[in-house]
Amino acid sequence: xxxxxxxxxxxxxxxxxxxxxxxxxxxxxxxxxxxxxxxxxxxxxxxxxxxxxxxxxxxxxxxxxxxxxxxxxxxxxxxxxxxxxxxxxxxxxxxxxxxxxxxxxxxxxxxxxxxxxxxxxxxxxxxxxxxxxxxxxxxxxxxxxxxxxxxxxxxxxxxxxxxxxxxxxxxxxxxxxxxxxxxxxxxxxxxxxxxxxxxxxxxxxxxxxxxxxxxxxxxxxxxxxxxxxxxxxxxxxxxxxxxxxxxxxxxxxxxxxxxxxxxxxxxxxxxxxxxxxxxxxxxxxxxxxxxxxxxxxxxxxxxxxxxxxxxxxxxxxxxxxxxxxxxxxxxxxxxxxxxxxxxxxxxxxxxxxxxxxxxxxxxxxxxxxxxxxxxxxxxxxxxxxxxxxxxxxxxxxxxxxxxxxxxxxxxxxxxxxxxxxxxxxxxxxxxxxxxxxxxxxxxxxxxxxxxxxxxxxxxxxxxxxxxxxxxxxxxxxxxxxxxxxxxxxxxxxxxxxxxxxxxxxxxxxxxxxxxxxxxxxxxxxxxxxxxxxxxxxxxxxxxxxxxxxxxxxxxxxxxxxxxxxxxxxxxxxxxxxxxxxxxxxxxxxxxxxxxxxxxxxxxxxxxxxxxxxxxxxxxxxxxxxxxxxxxxxxxxxxxxxxxxxxxxxxxxxxxxxxxxxxxxxxxxxxxxxxxxxxxxxxxxxxxxxxxxxxxxxxxxxxxxxxxx
Numbered sequence: 033x034x035x036x037x038x039x040x041x042x043x044x045x046x047x048x049x050x051x052x053x054x055x056x057x058x059x060x061x062x063x064x065x066x067x068x069x070x071x072x073x074x075x076x077x078x079x080x081x082x083x084x085x086x087x088x089x090x091x092x093x094x095x096x097x098x099x100x101x102x103x104x105x106x107x108x109x110x111x112x113x114x115x116x117x118x119x120x121x122x123x124x125x126x127x128x129x130x131x132x133x134x135x136x137x138x139x140x141x142x143x144x145x146x147x148x149x150x151x152x153x154x155x156x157x158x159x160x161x162x163x164x165x166x167x168x169x170x171x172x173x174x175x176x177x178x179x180x181x182x183x184x185x186x187x188x189x190x191x192x193x194x195x196x197x198x199x200x201x202x203x204x205x206x207x208x209x210x211x212x213x214x215x216x217x218x219x220x221x222x223x224x225x226x227x228x229x230x231x232x233x234x235x236x237x238x239x240x241x242x243x244x245x246x247x248x249x250x251x252x253x254x255x256x257x258x259x260x261x262x263x264x265x266x267x268x269x270x271x272x273x274x275x276x277x278x279x280x281x282x283x284x285x286x287x288x289x290x291x292x293x294x295x296x297x298x299x300x301x302x303x304x305x306x307x308x309x310x311x312x313x314x315x316x317x318x319x320x321x322x323x324x325x326x327x328x329x330x331x332x333x334x335x336x337x338x339x340x341x342x343x344x345x346x347x348x349x350x351x352x353x354x355x356x357x358x359x360x361x362x363x364x365x366x367x368x369x370x371x372x373x374x375x376x377x378x379x380x381x382x383x384x385x386x387x388x389x390x391x392x393x394x395x396x397x398x399x400x401x402x403x404x405x406x407x408x409x410x411x412x413x414x415x416x417x418x419x420x421x422x423x424x425x426x427x428x429x430x431x432x433x434x435x436x437x438x439x440x441x442x443x444x445x446x447x448x449x450x451x452x453x454x455x456x457x458x459x460x461x462x463x464x465x466x467x468x469x470x471x472x473x474x475x476x477x478x479x480x481x482x483x484x485x486x487x488x489x490x491x492x493x494x495x496x497x498x499x500x501x502x503x504x505x506x507x508x509x510x511x512x513x514x515x516x517x518x519x520x521x522x523x524x525x526x527x528x529x530x531x532x533x534x535x536x537x538x539x540x541x542x543x544x545x546x547x548x549x550x551x552x553x554x555x556x557x558x559x560x561x562x563x564x565x566x567x568x569x570x571x572x573x574x575x576x577x578x579x580x581x582x583x584x585x586x587x588x589x590x591x592x593x594x595x596x597x598x599x600x601x602x603x604x605x606x607x608x609x610x611x612x613x614x615x616x617x618x619x620x621x622x623x624x625x626x627x628x629x630x631x632x633x634x635x636x637x638x639x640x641x642x643x644x645x646x647x648x649x650x651x652x653x654x655x656x657x658x659x660x661x662x663x664x665x666x667x668x669x670x671x672x673x674x675x676x677x678x679x680x681x682x683x684x685x686x687x688x689x690x691x692x693x694x695x696x697x698x699x700x701x702x703x704x705x706x707x708x709x710x711x712x713x714x715x716x717x718x719x720x721x722x723x724x725x726x727x728x729x730x731x732x733x734x735x736x737x738x739x740x
Contacts, residue, residue, distance in 0.1 A: 045081050048090045053102075056094060060105045067112055075116050088113075088126050095140035103144060104152035110137075111159035117166070124168045138176050145185040145201075150194045157189060157200035164207045173208065174217050183221050190230040190242075199240035205231070206245040209252035219259050225266075228253070232268045235275040237282045244287045247279060251294035260301050273298075273311045281320045285332060288324065292335035296342040305346045314352070322358050325366060330373050333366065337379035344386035350417040351461040353387055360387050385416040390464040393457045396425065398472045401441070401504075406472065408432075409439045410455050419459040426454050445474050447507070476507035479546040479553035487560045488528070490592065492536030492568075495560055498528045499544050507548035515543040515555070534562045568594040569641040570615075570632045575648035580624035583648060586616045587632045595638030603631050624653035 047059040066074045078084060094106045113119035127137040144156035160182075163169040173179065189201035205227070208214040218224060234246035250272065253259035263269055279291035295317070298304040308314060324336035340359065343349040353359050366372055367380045396410045413421045425433040425440050432453075433440040442451075450473045458464040482499040489496030501509065514522045514529045517540075522529050534540065540562075543555040572588040585602060602610035602617050605628055610617040622628065627649040633642040 045078065045083075045087055048087050049083075053099070056090075057099065057102050060094070060102060060109065063109055064105050067109065071112060075113055075119060078113065079116065079118055079122070085122065085126060088122060092126065092137045092140070095137070095144070100147065100149045100152055103140075104149065104155050107141065107144065107152065107155040107159045111155065111162045114159060114162040114165075114169075120163060120166050120169060123163060124166070124172050128172055136178075138173065138178050138182065142178050142182045142185060145182075145189060150192075150197060153189065153192070154194060154197040154200055157186070157197060157204060160186075161200050161203040161207055164204060167211070170208060170211055170214055174214060179217065180221060183218070183227070184223055187223060187227045187230055190234055195238055195240040195242055198234070199238075199242040199245065202231070202234055202242050202245040202249065206249040206252070209249045212256070215253055215256050215259060219253065219256070219262065224262070228263060228266065229268060232266075232272045232275070235272065235279065237279060237284050237287050241286065243279060244284070244290050247276065247287065247290035247294045251290065251297040254294065254297040254304065255300070257301070260298065260304050263298075264303055264307055269307060270311055273308055273317075274313045277313045277317045277320060280317070280324065285329065288332060289335045292321075292324070292339045296339045299339075299342045299349075300345070302346060305343070305349060308343070309348055309352060318353070318356050318359065322356075322362055325362055330376055334373075334376045334379060337363070337366070337376060337383055341379055341383040341386065344383055344417065347417060347419045347460070350386055350419060353383075354389075354461050360384075363387070388416065390415075390421075390457050390459060390462050392465040393455050393467040395468045395470045396453050396455045398451075398453065398470055400472070400474055404443065404445050406442045406445050406451065406474065407439060408442065408453055408470075410467075412438045413457060415459070417459070419462075422458050424456040424458070426456065428452050447474055447476060449473065476548060476550050478550050479506050479509060479548055480504040481554035481556040482512065482527075482544050482546055483556070485542075485544055485556040485558045487558070489530075490560075490563045491594065492563050493532065493534050495531045495534060495540070495542075495562060496528065497531065497542060497544070497558065497560075499556060500527065502546050502553060505546065505548070506553075507550060509546050509548060511547050513545050513547060513552065515545075517541060536562050537564045538562055563592050567592040568634065568636075569643040570600060570634050571643070573630065573632050573643050573646045575628070575630055575646055577648060577650055578618075580651045580653050581620060581622045583619045583622060583628065583650065584616070585619060585630060585632075587643065588615065590634050590641065593636075594634075594641065595636040597634060597636050599635045601633040601635055601640070603633075604628050622650050624650050626650050 044059060044062055047055055050056065063074065078087065081087060088110075091106050091110055095103050110123065114123050123137070138160075141156045141160055144152055147153055147156075160173075164173050173182075176182075183205075186201045186204050190198050192198040192201070205218065209218060218227065221227065228250075231246045231250050234242050235250070236243040250263070254263060263272070273295070276291040276295050279287045280295075282288065295308065299308050308317070311317075321336045321340055324332050325340070327333050327336070340353065340363070344353050363380050363384050367377060367384060372380070390413070393413070394411055396408045399407045399409070401407050408425060410423065410425075415421065420436060422434065422436065423438065424431060427442075432442065445451075450471055452469045452471050454469045455467040456464060479502040482502050485497070485499040487495055488498045497514065499512070511523050511525050512527065512529075513520055514524070514531075516531065521531060529544075531540075531542070538561060540560055542558045542560065544558075545555040546553045568590050570587040570589065571591055572586075574586045576584040576586070578584055587600070590597075599611055599613055600615065601608060604619060609619055619628075627647055629645050629647045631642050631645050633640050
């Protein structure tokens with residue numbers, strides 16, 4: 033600009049600062065003419081003016097309700113200045129620092145939106161949409177207290193008969209929606225439902241671009257979960273999808289792109305995707321996208337490829353795209369096109385990965401688990417399409433398994449038979465392919481170790497061992513081999529074994545293994561000990577003192593039974609006081625304040641086992657003991673009264689029966705030894721038993737003779 037021209041402009045700018053409305057009007061009209069002649073020149077000159085901030089403030093004050101034409105022209109000038117990045121920043125800075133309500137730029141522009149003058153309304157809306165194009169301008173607008181009122185007025189303009197005014201209003205909403213915070217502000221307004229209905233109604237193709245801006249705004253709002261949910265709940269949602277398809281099919285490039293954008297934002301969510309697929313217009317949407325993809329205009333093709341990619345992001349969409357007769361072939365054609373740009377090729381490649389058919393699976397892997405079972409496994413396929421893969425396992429032509437798992441166990445396998453496994457994979461809409469065959473033949477092998485090797489019977493000289501069959505027999509079990517240490521002591525087809533000739537109370541280590549035609553298998557180990565001979569005697573011998581002259585004596589059965597039990601024999605201070613099957617006895621006529629030692633013996637078919645002695649003292653007699661008691665130590669050294677002939681006869685008969693029972697048992701089992709119990713030293717026990725019986729009888733007879 034020449035110095036003369038600059039000086040003239042500066043002089044003209046200075047007129048805006050005068051107080052005469054007529055001169056201000058004249059100056060504004062002149063500036064408007066200069067804008068039409070050379071907009072960039074005038075804006076640059078205005079911003080270079082030393083007092084440009086004062087000029088902007090003067091223009092903002094001119095927006096105060098007054099002369100309509102002046103306000104309309106000032107709004108136009110401010111909007112033009114805001115198109116410049118520096119000018120927009122200056123305006124936002126000025127608006128943020130205005131303190132007086134009358135100077136408030138947003139408040140004045142908002143007020144103009146309600147005027148009846150169409151041109152003034154259009155210029156005010158245009159200035160607003162220009163100012164919110166920058167991030168600073170959007171934040172200024174979103175933080176202003178007039179925002180809610182402004183959005184109500186802007187939404188009302190969507191019904192304006194002036195399509196340019198309506199277009200500017202929609203553009204304000206679209207530019208607010210550029211940022212996420214702006215979308216949330218729009219959706220949080222009380223009138224948000226009304227605003228969404230107006231935006232859906234504004235969709236379509238028009239000269240002013242109202243429908244194009246509405247499609248962009250709806251796409252941004254659908255990009256938020258809350259916005260998408262709110263739109264899908266509206267009755268107008270199906271109509272919105274239908275209108276977007278018509279905008280895509282129309283020749284308007286901008287409208288077609290924004291319609292693709294809105295559909296792709298709606299389809300990112302599962303519910304939105306389902307709404308699009310079930311809409312009757314969906315086949316036409318795919319046809320339109322094919323036409324756009326084949327377009328020579330790169331951006332239109334990119335938006336079409338991007339939309340196809342999003343539609344194929346869900347399994348149901350993949351099936352629909354595969355069923356279309358042209359989409360896959362067209363994507364492959366574009367992928368091979370030398371004129372396709374990098375961005376377009378990225379979207380096409382991504383879409384093709386979604387639609388890629390199943391490849392041939394790898395052969396299944398086979399592991400022989402046991403002699404009669406095989407585990408077949410295969411690799412899991414993870415598809416870009418998200419479709420669930422169904423695996424079918426065959427042995428020859430026989431279907432063994434069909435489902436989503438990647439392993440199968442074939443039981444009851446026949447030995448020496450060849451199995452031929454092959455895998456087939458499929459998804460919805462894709463029948464898939466068969467893998468190569470994996471063959472396997474199961475042969476016999478040595479078995480695994482027997483299970484649960486244990487002791488089920490124990491005596492001082494015998495152990496009865498038992499075990500379970502191996503988990504993996506790997507053939508037919510011929511026999512089991514039992515070892516004591518490293519020496520084989522028995523070979524049997526049964527799963528039990530009695531080991532005899534052992535030493536009482538001694539530990540031994542045993543092994544057992546199974547054998548097939550292939551040889552001996554692994555061994556199971558067991559450490560076991562023979563029983564203590566004392567375990568065969570009655571247990572828990574208890575003496576309960578009842579007073580000075582009585583005791584109540586009880587005992588329990590032996591912990592380990594040895595042969596057949598006949599009777600119990602109770603001795604006090606070495607004398608037999610009871611012989612019978614009961615496990616309790618009351619001893620009477622005892623000496624007061626005297627210690628008694630008791631033992632109880634079990635008389636069995638294998639001999640006699642005596643318990644450990646238990647001592648107990650009777651209560652002390654507080655009076656002089658004038659009565660002689662039975663079993664007292666004092667009387668034991670003196671001649672006892674002779675028992676009656678009846679008492680001697682009964683005792684002899686009882687001992688005779690005991691010997692007879694032992695003899696009968698021996699006659700019934702000649703030369704046999706019980707497997708479950710080790711035979712004790714019968715000669716010693718019987719000798720002891722006979723000796724005690726003889727002692728008792730001898731004493732009884734001696735005493736009888738003495739008393740006589």
